[in-house]
Amino acid sequence: MAEAPKKSLFALLRESQVWNSIFRHGPPDNTRNRSLAVLTNVFLHLHPVKVRKSGLRLKYTWCAGGTTFFLFLVETVTGLLLMFYYRPTSEYAFSDILDLRSQVPLGIMREIHRWGAHAMVIAVWLHMLRVFMTGSYKPPREFNWNIGVLLLVLTLLLSFTGYLLPWDQLAMWAVTVGSNMARATPFLGNEGPGAALLKVGDISLVHAGDDARFALLAGRFVGSGALLRFYVLHCVGIPLVAAVLMAVHFWRVRKDGGISGPL
């Protein structure tokens, strides 16, 4: 019979090779190991090693950036689940949306995705307002402010591309109106400044059949080609770019000295 003092299950786990192969430092009971816990973790290493007390105050940060990231994760998970049922063709898209509500278990999945999207847009604006009001865009954080602006634009583009997918009248006309802006792109839109200059003899090089709006919609008007392109951009293209920029954004918070202190 074992006479040695009984070790807890957790202690045994801690001594196992599996544990030590994953966590290559001792228990976080001193400053060095606490730092190593962050430095040796691929997810945590994007996060500052230490956070100032002021950075945790809700009154200072509003947790708007964290909320935005949380909502991005919510959108990713619910969006992935919606992809199991939704077919991005003009034949099925609208009826699949109706079926997601009435025929599929947990019929609020689409509503979570939709409300989460609205909340994310609000949260990202609040985050921008907070960063502006606390002067956190100032050196050395100017670069991260610019990354943030790109992420804001990507959030709005996610919102815009997702708006077409229900394929109802509201979606059709909202995207018709929205994509008309692309007509006015300088040189690349057929009604944009400079487009009239790009012609060979009497033949215009930039017209409704080959301009920026055409590339976006895969046609001269919002049709099934536009639905597919918006779907791919919404589910793969934009989230991928946003994820890379988010990694840069979080990592730069750390590199630029953590969350800014109070003024």
Added chain:
Amino acid sequence: MPDDPKASAAPSPVPAPPAAGEGVTRRGFLSWIGVAWVSFSGALGVASLSTLRYFFPNVLFEPPQTFKAGFPDEYIAGQVDNRFKESFGVFMVRDAGVIYVLKAVCTHLGCTPNWLEAEFKFKCPCHGSGFYISGINFEGPAPRPLERYRVVLADDGQILVDKTRIYREEKGEWQDPESFIVA
């Protein structure tokens, strides 16, 4: 070579090193690297342009840009004809001795206006812009009249509508003889 004069100057009793690497001068190496980079950049450029071209399909499953719209006699004077509204996005109008083709796209934000027979005007359902039968705007947010498409008589006497050319009233283009046909 200037880096290490001893290595090449000293006569060596051992057999000469392998031929590979011999005869490679700094100038030769750099020009080959230059050729390599130019080819690589060229290939990358061609691949990028081809990928961009990939987004513009060769065949479109859209109605053709030009179509025949029947004979002038088929249209009643003083009426807006909706028969090609769904398929080609145009209003055929015969009024005041001419036939013209209005583009069924509101000049405010691009919705499709409806012809209201009782009120004798075009009305956009999105934001309420109103247009006379001529296409001139008179109410709501639309900043300019509806556009007209090129329209001519084909050899067989049918009306030929050409959607690749647009005529704008505010530019004085409705005077153009191809923006209407006399009927």
